[in-house]
Amino acid sequence: MEIQRPRGTRDFLFKEMKERKNVESTIRQIFEIYGYNEIKTPIFEELSLFTTKSGEGIKDQIYHFQDKGGRDLALRPELTAPVARMYIKEFQKTPKPVKMYYFGSCFRYERPQKGRWRQFWQFGCELIGGKSPGSEAEIITMAAHCLEDLGLQNFEIHIGNLGILRNILNDTNISEDLQDQIMGIIDKGDVKELKTFLKDIDMDNDSKELLQKLIEMKGDSSIIKNVESIINCNKHACNALFELEELIKSLTAFGFSNYVVNLGIARGLDYYTGTVFEIYVPGLGAQKQICGGGTYNLIELFGGENVESTGFAFGFDRVMDALNKQKKSIEIEKSVKVFVAPIKSDMKLKAFEIAQKLRKKGIPTDVDVVGKKLKKILSYADSMGINYVVLVGARDIEKGKVTVKNMINGEQEIIDLENIADSIKSKLMN
RNA sequence: GCCGGGGUGGGGUAGGUGGUUAUCCUACGGGACUGUGGAUCCCGCGACUCGGGUUCGAAUCUCGGCCCCGGCCCCA
Structure with missing residues (x-):
């Protein structure tokens, strides 16, 4: 009987492996040029690392098991939690900011489909302990720099700030549960669903209108002025908007302008605190997002000091898909001559x-x-x-x-x- | 987890109303040739996804599993 490859996994043959190595080394070079150093964490971790971050429900989506000593372990489904764990043990007393990057495979028990595998690779970075519009701008610029050097066309970088939505929702006195649901709908970008959902909720009409306007706020930096006029009633939201303005000034100074301001990005996770961004490549179907990132506070959740971290991760396999779709072939050199x-x-x-x-x-x-x-x-x-x-x-x-x-x-x-x-x-x- | 389409030599195809499967290209092995030979010619090798059911007989009909492709849900 022929032994099959496990579902959702791949073998990479010579040609594909060379292409992947090429892309890998391009990204690695850029990260190092920006002053990041590589780290590597184990493929498996204590299960609780991931349940602490994402809740017990996450167990359904990860590979977890008990080892012979009865420890509950899990194949890592992502890399930010392991990095935060490592930071607390190894880097708390290191001069800030700490800039690190990583490349490795992660595992999720999900139904495989286009651009989604059970073993997949993430290439990401973290800037820990230096939250400022400047570090966020540098990180976004670096992500764009990578994609430009790889020769990827038509990618869109969408930048938003969760503080604006969060603060508006906080002021409405509705339950956190409801707030999360609303954030979820906004993240989907479904205007109609939002409208229907808000209808049955006890919330003042001004706020309802505000939310519906914000979800559609998308465009170049000039839309910030519009937003400002819409939300002038809310002080906290204005602070977040100010952060966004500062970020854009820094981006301009770094010479990067090819972004879309998108206040509809919600990235439903609680630990994201301010700036968030996502990168899309049209034509990849449901898996068009090739990168996601932002500023969050995860370290404190794991018992470390209150320090914020900015980072992003490329879905490496999706970057490869996007490149393959756009280019006839990724340049590779024959090794033996x-x-x-x-x-x-x-x-x-x-x-x-x-x-x-x-x-x-x-x-x-x-x-x-x-x-x-x-x-x-x-x-x-x-x-x-x-x-x-x-x-x-x-x-x-x-x-x-x-x-x-x-x-x-x-x-x-x-x-x-x-x-x-x-x-x-x-x-x-x- | 849900819906749909699939799985035939190593890779690519046809056949599908049940009756020895087949074909071309390609790959692989061998030979002719043996210091110019990458060509050509000849020979060979090799498959119906797995398991149960119906049947005298299943690649074909039927049920289930596994895997692949597309979509939904989800996406830390």
Whole structure:
């Protein structure tokens, strides 16, 4: 019986793996340019780390188990909680802000569909202990920088601030439960549903109207002025709006302007405190969101000091989907460029010798180790995209020479064995 | 968790009113050729997703599982 791959998981073959590595290293480079350092946390954690953050209900959506010592453990479904946990133990007494990034796989027990897997990768960062419009602006700019360098087209960065909605809702004296429900509807962006929902709720009409207007507030920075005039009755909401204004000034200074102000972003989670942002790529269906982030207070929830953290995470697999959809192919380099082939089997050992000489000089080289015939070797080299084949034959070797065949145009050249590495290196340069 | 469409050699297809499945390309193995041979030609290899049911007989009909694709719910 054939053993299958677990549901919702993937094998990555050579080509795909190279593309993923390319994208990974691009993002990594940008993060480091902005002063972030990489960290890595375990694949599994105590189950309570995640239930504390997201509630007992989360158990339905994660892989959890007991180990042989009876500990309740879980495969991590995300990375912000592990990072917060690590911060409390390792970084509380480190000069602030602490800037870190991570890349790793996470696991969720959900029904797989397009852009959603049971094992998936997140590439994210945190700036801990330095909440300010400036750090938020820097982080958003960095996210955009990554996507630009990857050559992604048409991505939309939506920026909002939860403080505005939260404060308006707080002033209406409705229950927290109701507030959460309303936030959920607003996050969906469903104007009609919001209208119907508000109808049956005991709330003053001014606030109802305000909420309905805000959900549709979307556009460039000029809409802030409009919002200001709408909410002038609410002091706390105005403070949040001021934060947003400051953020936009900083973004301008960082030279980033390609954003959408969107006050309908709600990211229903309690621990988000102010600025939130999401990045969408049109054409990816229901999974169009490739990145989410904002400022939140998670550290205190886990028993640390009251320190706020700003961060975001790319859904790495969705970034790959978006790139693949837009580009015909992501540039990848063939790793092996030279193949050493004995013309007859009597030259087999000589071929090993020559191949190793090239490898020691840093030239990516393959050699026939299985005893294939020349015809097969050439065909194999051709299919592998090899640039040059070194033909090792007794006649040439007697004179201290080998034949180098250019696989693209078929031209051949007899060169000295003595300085073969240099000759091939200079050929590869051209 | 819910709804719909699927699963045929390693990859790509046809067949579907039950009766030895088949085909082309490709991949793989072997051969002709053996110091210019990446070509060509020949030979070979290899599959009906799994399990139960109906039947003399199931790739085909039926039920269930697994997996894939799309959508809903959800998305920390």
